[in-house]
Amino acid sequence: MIVLGIETSCDDTSAAVWDGQTLLSNVISTQLVHRNFGGVVPELASRSHVRLVVPVIEQALSEAGLQMRSVKGLAVTYGPGLAGSLLVGLSLTKGLSLSLGIPFVGINHLEGHIWANELAHPDLRPPFIALIASGGHTQLVHVREWGHYAVLGRTRDDAAGEAFDKVAKWLGLGFPGGPVIENLAAGGNAKFVRFPRAFLEEGSLDFSFSGLKTAVLNYVRSIGPAKTRQHLPDIAAAFQAAVIDVLIAKTLLAAKQTKAKCLCLSGGVAVNRALQELLVERGRVENVQVLFPPPALCSDNAAMIARAGQFYLEQGRFSTLDLAPNPSLNL
Numbered sequence: 379m380i381v382l383g384i385e386t387s388c389d390d391t392s393a394a395v396w397d398g399q400t401l402l403s404n405v406i407s408t409q410l411v412h413r414n415f416g417g418v419v420p421e422l423a424s425r426s427h428v429r430l431v432v433p434v435i436e437q438a439l440s441e442a443g444l445q446m447r448s449v450k451g452l453a454v455t456y457g458p459g460l461a462g463s464l465l466v467g468l469s470l471t472k473g474l475s476l477s478l479g480i481p482f483v484g485i486n487h488l489e490g491h492i493w494a495n496e497l498a499h500p501d502l503r504p505p506f507i508a509l510i511a512s513g514g515h516t517q518l519v520h521v522r523e524w525g526h527y528a529v530l531g532r533t534r535d536d537a538a539g540e541a542f543d544k545v546a547k548w549l550g551l552g553f554p555g556g557p558v559i560e561n562l563a564a565g566g567n568a569k570f571v572r573f574p575r576a577f578l579e580e581g582s583l584d585f586s587f588s589g590l591k592t593a594v595l596n597y598v599r600s601i602g603p604a605k606t607r608q609h610l611p612d613i614a615a616a617f618q619a620a621v622i623d624v625l626i627a628k629t630l631l632a633a634k635q636t637k638a639k640c641l642c643l644s645g646g647v648a649v650n651r652a653l654q655e656l657l658v659e660r661g662r663v664e665n666v667q668v669l670f671p672p673p674a675l676c677s678d679n680a681a682m683i684a685r686a687g688q689f690y691l692e693q694g695r696f697s698t699l700d701l702a703p704n705p706s707l708n709l
Contacts, residue, residue: 379691380451381395381396381450381451381453381687381691382394382474382684383454383680383684383685384435384452384455384467384680385455385680385683386431386455386459386464387458387459390406390677391407391427392404392405392679393405393438393439395444395684397442401685402441402442403438404438404674404680404681405438405441406674406677407430409426418460420460420461421462423462424460427463428466431466447478451482451483451691452482453484453684453688453690454467454482454483454683454687455467455683456484456485456702457705457706458487458488458706458708459487460705461703472699482696483696484701485683486707487683488515489527489686489709490682492508492521492527494671494679494685495508495642495644495669495670497671497675497682498672504521505521506639506641507519507521507530507629507638508521508644509645510644511538511539511625511643511646511653512537512646513540513554514537515533515537516538517529517531518583518628518629519709520632520636524689530583530635530636531582533585533586535586535587536588538625539645541590542556542621543555545559545594545595545617548595549610549613554646556649560650562610562611563617564611564652566609566616567616568615568619569616570609570613570616571597571612571613572620573594573597576589576590581635585628590617590620618650619652622650622652625653626656639666640669641657641666643657643670644670645676646676646677648670648671649677654668654670
C-alpha cells in the first residue's frame, strides 16, 4: 500500500510517501518566521501551513516519482499539537480522502515518533522502551507490541526541548535553542557550575525541568551580563549536562523496571550527540541496546506518520470524517 503521510502539528509542514518497504520521499518545510519571536506563534504557524501544505505534498509526490492517483491510503497527525495547525492537515486529508475515494487514518504524533525508530531500524521488534524528548513532550513509553503502549513517565511541567529553548532565549542565543546550546556546550566545562537535577520521588519515572530553568535564570542574574557572556559555553555545558543526566537516569531505570533490553530515542532532543553518546555508553554497561533515528526522522516529519498509518490502514482500521483535531491527545 502506498501511503501519503501529512504532518502539521506545530511549525513544520511535512509530507512523505511510503510504499510499504521504502521511504520514497520525506519533505519538511520549517517555518523560519518564528525565530523572530523566540518561539512558535500559533496563528502564524497555521497560516504558514495553509500556504505550504499543498506545495509540500506536490514535492513529496514528485520526489517519489508518483502522481496522486497512485496513493492508496492517507495518514495524518490529528494530535497532540497546536489546534490551528492540526486543523490544516486534517482538513486537507479529509478532502483528499473524499475526492480520491481512498481511506485515511488519524495518527497520534507521539506514536509517530516511536515508529521513526522502525523506519531507521527495520529489524526493530517490541518490547522496548521509547524515550520521546522534544519541544513539547518528554515521555517514557513501554512499547509492548506495535499499537499497544504504556506510558511509564511524563514531564510534570516543561518538556526537555522547551527547557533548551527557554534557556537559550535567556542567554540571548536565539530560537530554536537545542542546536545552539549543544554547539556551545561542546567547548564548555560542564563542571563550571552544577545545576540541580530533579529526580522526584524514589523510583519515579516522571520528569520536571521547570526548577532547572529557574536555577539557570537565577544564576545568570546573579553573575551579571559580562560574566555570563564570558562563560556562555560553560553555562550551556552545565545546563545540558543537567538535562541529559536526568533523561538517561530515568530511561535506564525504566529499562530496569521492565527488564527491557532495547532503548529507543526519538523527538527533536534525540539529535543531541552528547545524549546519544552517553546513553549508548551507559547502555553498554547495562547490557542494553540503544537505537535512535537520523536527524531527519527525529524532527516533526511525515515519514513517521506514513509508516504508522500503513500499520493501521493494512488492518482496515480507518478514521471517519467526524475525526476532530485533539491538541491534548494522550498516547
